[in-house]
Amino acid sequence: MSTPIDVATSVKIVAPKPAAEPKDEITLIANKWKMKRGSLIMALHDLQSRVGYVPRESAMKLGRQMGVPLARIYEVVTFYNYFKLEAPGKYVISVCLGTACHIKGSAELLAGMEKELQVHEGQSTPDKEYHLQAVRCLGCCGLAPLVSVNGKVYAKLKTDDSRHVIERIQIDKPMAEADQEELVD
């Protein structure tokens, strides 16, 4: 049955940060991609993986930091069906299926989530409380296997921790950083 909630180790997504570096997820994403040619799609993909969709405020901030006009960003997100402009659920649960997480059983975690929420990957619960998605490496493989909910990471999970994560979400009520004041300049 229930085991101690490993998610007590939950942490924010932490990419290796040099001393005077990024203060938030958008800055992290912009810094990661802005010097790479043709990287706007990858940056937007990164953003959506972390928060589940492309919020307008985040798109504006990302555009400013990458030197890309908002109109260009909207051209991209409206052209590709993959991108979502609205939150698909209050809590976007992203199960990492990157190599490190996969080796440590994240596919079983995902299956457990599907069972608990009674939705398939890529779907939202009828009440829009949860949206379940699989994502590729979130850049903190040392914490595998992990699940990110609105940018908050539940780390070093056991393969049968799905229910615990969902219970934990109701306690933590993680809000997408993109919805927080601090991400809006």
Ligand code: FES
């Ligand atoms: S493989 Fe999951 S964080 Fe890298």
